[in-house]
Structure formats: C-alpha cells, structure tokens
Amino acid sequence: MARQRDAAGHRQRLSAATWAVLADDGLAGLTLRAVAARAGCSTGLVLHTFPDKRALLLHARDLLHERTAARADALEAGGGTPGEVLRAVLHQAAALTPDRHEEARVWVGFLAAALSDPALAERHVRNNRRFLARVERLLTTCRPAWDAGHRTGAAVQLVALVEGSALLAAADPETYSADAQRAALGAGLVAAL
Amino acid sequence: MARQRDAAGHRQRLSAATWAVLADDGLAGLTLRAVAARAGCSTGLVLHTFPDKRALLLHARDLLHERTAARADALEAGGGTPGEVLRAVLHQAAALTPDRHEEARVWVGFLAAALSDPALAERHVRNNRRFLARVERLLTTCRPAWDAGHRTGAAVQLVALVEGSALLAAADPETYSADAQRAALGAGLVAAL
DNA sequence: ACGGATCTGGAACAAGCGTTACGGTAACGC
DNA sequence: GCGTTACCGTAACGCTTGTTCCAGATCCGT
Numbered sequence: 273m274a275r276q277r278d279a280a281g282h283r284q285r286l287s288a289a290t291w292a293v294l295a296d297d298g299l300a301g302l303t304l305r306a307v308a309a310r311a312g313c314s315t316g317l318v319l320h321t322f323p324d325k326r327a328l329l330l331h332a333r334d335l336l337h338e339r340t341a342a343r344a345d346a347l348e349a350g351g352g353t354p355g356e357v358l359r360a361v362l363h364q365a366a367a368l369t370p371d372r373h374e375e376a377r378v379w380v381g382f383l384a385a386a387l388s389d390p391a392l393a394e395r396h397v398r399n400n401r402r403f404l405a406r407v408e409r410l411l412t413t414c415r416p417a418w419d420a421g422h423r424t425g426a427a428v429q430l431v432a433l434v435e436g437s438a439l440l441a442a443a444d445p446e447t448y449s450a451d452a453q454r455a456a457l458g459a460g461l462v463a464a465l
Numbered sequence: 466m467a468r469q470r471d472a473a474g475h476r477q478r479l480s481a482a483t484w485a486v487l488a489d490d491g492l493a494g495l496t497l498r499a500v501a502a503r504a505g506c507s508t509g510l511v512l513h514t515f516p517d518k519r520a521l522l523l524h525a526r527d528l529l530h531e532r533t534a535a536r537a538d539a540l541e542a543g544g545g546t547p548g549e550v551l552r553a554v555l556h557q558a559a560a561l562t563p564d565r566h567e568e569a570r571v572w573v574g575f576l577a578a579a580l581s582d583p584a585l586a587e588r589h590v591r592n593n594r595r596f597l598a599r600v601e602r603l604l605t606t607c608r609p610a611w612d613a614g615h616r617t618g619a620a621v622q623l624v625a626l627v628e629g630s631a632l633l634a635a636a637d638p639e640t641y642s643a644d645a646q647r648a649a650l651g652a653g654l655v656a657a658l
Numbered sequence: 659a660c661g662g663a664t665c666t667g668g669a670a671c672a673a674g675c676g677t678t679a680c681g682g683t684a685a686c687g688c
Numbered sequence: 689g690c691g692t693t694a695c696c697g698t699a700a701c702g703c704t705t706g707t708t709c710c711a712g713a714t715c716c717g718t
Contacts, residue, residue: 468683468684468685468686469685469686496674496675496676497675497676497677498674498675498676508676508677509678512676512677512678517676517677518675518676518677
C-alpha cells in the first residue's frame with residue numbers, strides 16, 4: 273500500500289477556488305491554471321481530482337445549489353410565521369450582502385454558460401424549478417384558500433422579482449442597493465399576497 | 466484613387482453576425498473566425514473594419530441598446546393611455562417572442578461579460594438606468610400624485626420583474642412561457658400601481 | 659527501516675485563439 | 689486602357705488553453 277489522498281477535501285478546495293475565480297474574473301478568467309493557482313496547487317492535481325474542466329464546473333455548480341438550498345432549509349426550520357419565513361427565503365436569494373453579491377455574480381456566469389451547455393442548462397432548470405416549488409409551498413402555508421393556478425402565478429412573479437433584483441444588483445450595486453432591493457421585494461410581497 | 470469600401474455596411478453586417486453567434490453559441494463560441502464565417506467573409510475584413518475584437522463586441526452591445534430603445538420610443542410615440550404604454554414598454558422588454566428570446570440570450574451573455582469588463586459594465590449600467598428612468602417617467606404620467614420616492618421604488622420593482630422574467634425565460638422557456646410572463650407582469654403592474 | 663504502491667508536480671503536446679503582415683485584386687482618375 | 693491606390697483574403701505568428709504523461713516524492717504495511 274501507499275499514501276492515500278484526500279479526494280473529498282481536494283474536491284471541496286478546488287470547487288471553492290473555482291467559485292472564487294469565477295466571482296473575481298468571470299467565465300473568461302476561469303482556466304485550470306487560475307483555479308490551481310487559487311487553490312495553491314498544480315494543474316496536475318486539478319485533473320487528477322476531476323476528470324475534466326467540465327466536471328469541475330459542474331461540481332462547483334452543484335455546490336452553489338447545495339449552499340442556497342441548505343440556507344433556505346435552515347430558514348424554514350428556524351420557524352416564524354409563514355409570512356416571515358417566505359420573506360426570509362426570498363431575502364436570502366437576493367443580493368443584500370457582499371456574500372450574496374458574489375454568489376449572484378457567480379450565478380450569472382453559470383447561467384450564461386448554461387445557455388450553450390446542456391448539462392449546465394439541465395442543472396439550472398432543475399434548481400430553479402425547485403426554488404419555484406419551494407416558494408409555491410410557502411405560499412400554500414400563507415394562503416391556503418388560493419387555488420393552485422393563483423399560487424403558481426404568484427410564485428413565478430416573486431421568483432422573477434427576486435432573481436431579477438439579484439441580477440441587476442450584481443451588475444449595478446449602486447442603483448440596486450440593499451435598501452432598494454428590500455423595498456422592491458417588500459412591495460412585491462404585499463402585492464402578491 | 467482607388468476603390469472605396471462600405472465601412473458602415475460592414476460594421477452593420479458584422480455586428481449582426483456577432484449577435485447571431487452570441488445567441489447561438491454563447492460567449493465561449495464568440496470568436497473572430499466564427500463571426501467572419503457567419504458574415505460570409507474572412508477574419509481579415511473583420512479586423513479591417515474593427516480595430517479589435519473588443520471594439521466589435523462594444524459595437525454589437527451598443528446596437529442591442531439602440532434596438533430596444535428605438536422599440537420603446539416607437540411604442541411611446543404610438544399613443545394609447547399611459548397605462549397601456551407602460552404595459553407595452555414592459556412587455557417589449559420581456560421574452561415573449563422568439564426574437565425577444567434571442568435578444569435575452571444575447572443580453573445575458575453581455576451581462577456576464579460585463580461583470581469583468583469595465584467598458585461593457587459601464588454600458589450596461591448606463592442603458593439599464595435609462596430604462597429605469599423611462600419606466601419612472603411613464604409612471605409619472607400614470608400616477609402624477611405619487612411622490613418621487615414611491616415612483617422610483619415602483620420602477621425598480623417593475624424593471625427587476627421584467628428583466629428577471631426575460632432572464633429566466635431565456636434559460637427555461639417551458640416554465641417561464643409567454644403566458645406565465647404576461648401573468649407575472651400583469652400582476653406586478655396591478656400591484657405597483 | 660525498507661520496499662513498493664500511489665499520488666503529485668511540472669514539463670510537453672496539439673489545438674485554437676487574437677492579431678499581424680503581405681501579396682493579389684479590383685476600382686477610380688486620367 | 690492604364691497606372692496607381694486602396695482594399696481584402698490568406699497565411700503565418702505568438703500565445704494561451706485543456707489535456708496527457710512520466711519521473712520524482714510520499715507515505716503505508718511489514
């Protein structure tokens with residue numbers, strides 16, 4: 273036998289590095305060498321941990337979804353009135369903090385790549401529909417009397433609003449400040465409910 | 466003297482080709498060779514018409530803004546009640562037709578590139594703020610009694626909603642169908658007004 | 659302590675990129 | 689009709705990219 277590698281740790285470190293590079297330099301700056309440099313290792317290790325650049329990208333994409341999903345799960349488990357939970361879940365999807373700003377920038381990069389990459393597109397669609405379903409489910413607890421169609425419509429409206437806010441904030445943080453986003457989301461919530 | 470070139474025509478044709486490539490293959494597929502092939506010429510002509518790949522990109526970006534601005538201007542000049550005009554302007558910014566879908570895909574590409582390209586970022590911010598100002602102006606004609614803060618908030622909400630719809634529709638046309646987008650925009654309008 | 663399997667780093671490869679330079683070619687004034 | 693001049697296509701360059709491969713380093717079991 274011989275030394276054994278820490279595969280899981282490497283995957284995690286490299287995904288984090290991928291994320292950091294993507295947030296700093298965008299899709300164009302995302303090269304294996306840049307990721308390796310950011311992770312403090314060589315390109316050899318990168319391609320021993322992931323078979324492909326593509327696989328690295330997909331893993332980083334999955335990580336992004338897992339983080340947001342875990343955050344939303346925690347908010348739901350945390351309790352509060354249904355309205356408060358819905359508001360909190362929507363707020364965590366916006367770009368209200370520097371962390372979320374970075375996430376939004378990375379998200380835009382993945383989205384642009386997904387438009388011409390079937391595997392990324394499939395992941396985006398799946399994750400976004402899950403988010404939509406989550407909002408719809410929360411709406412059910414808020415307004416049990418509504419029919420399904422009304423709920424779906426309201427969920428689409430809220431998701432489009434919050435994703436649009438995050439997107440615009442990523443590109444123009446000054447105009448779409450945290451306050452502006454909160455106000456827009458608040459008004460949207462009052463309107464939808 | 467000798468033959469003289471049709472510089473303006475070339476710029477237009479090449480910008481259109483840039484657009485087409487961007488819509489089909491995304492940012493990663495946007496190469497000078499691909500643009501030249503799509504325009505039916507050689508890469509030499511491309512770089513005789515534009516000094517740089519960057520200049521070509523910026524020109525295509527400006528073209529995108531000019532198109533949408535011209536459309537919005539025409540809708541405003543076309544007449545109708547203030548509410549109808551506002552609704553029409555918002556609808557033309559969504560992804561309700563195949564043409565708008567393509568535009569939305571291209572727009573996402575430019576946006577992602579803008580996150581790490583100052584010149585593109587500056588253009589995005591300028592154009593988006595112009596759109597915001599337009600919506601705010603239309604809101605003024607609809608609801609003259611409102612104070613400026615209320616108007617700005619409503620404009621941010623509507624713009625985030627319509628841009629979010631276009632974005633999500635570009636990535637998942639099935640879920641965010643034209644009907645779903647129209648319903649979300651309609652509800653948002655009713656809510657904001 | 660040591661053998662040996664296993665992992666990692668770095669060099670090397672082909673492919674594709676943006677860009678440049680040059681030669682042929684087509685049009686205009688005379 | 690012809691020389692001159694501007695324009696365009698082609699081929700090449702240097703560079704960076706993703707990927708491969710091998711030699712050296714590293715650690716485990718005995």
